[in-house]
Amino acid sequence: MELKLGSSHFSRVNVLSFRVGLKTALGKKRRDGKSGPLQPLTTIQRVHIRCLVEKYGDDYQSMFRDVKLNAMQHSVATLQKLCLRFHIWKDKNPLIKRKK
Numbered sequence: 001m002e003l004k005l006g007s008s009h010f011s012r013v014n015v016l017s018f019r020v021g022l023k024t025a026l027g028k029k030r031r032d033g034k035s036g037p038l039q040p041l042t043t044i045q046r047v048h049i050r051c052l053v054e055k056y057g058d059d060y061q062s063m064f065r066d067v068k069l070n071a072m073q074h075s076v077a078t079l080q081k082l083c084l085r086f087h088i089w090k091d092k093n094p095l096i097k098r099k100k
Contacts, residue, residue, distance in 0.1 A: 040089040041082065048072075049086040058083070 029035050041049060052069050056062045060076045060083070067073070074082065 038085050038088060041085050046086065049082050053083060053086060
């Protein structure tokens with residue numbers, strides 16, 4: 001089964017839910033004015049951000065200019081948010097829930 005952009009699989013609801021999820025992941029404000037909680041990075045994001053942090057530390061301008069490691073060409077502000085999320089969730093596996 002092939003998916004085409006005009007098919008019913010890409011409905012308006014799916015696109016809107018994707019946008020809301022992206023806003024939440026980046027910590028942007030929602031319609032109600034509140035920011036969503038910072039979500040843990042995906043495994044691939046952790047690998048890329050770890051390489052950038054190991055090479056540049058907290059020098060976001062240098063991270064921004066490195067086209068090899070920053071292949072997605074994230075802006076300085078996005079790199080700061082991703083690094084913040086990396087440092088928050090660095091020692092924790094978000095997939096394992098710990099008993100209290």
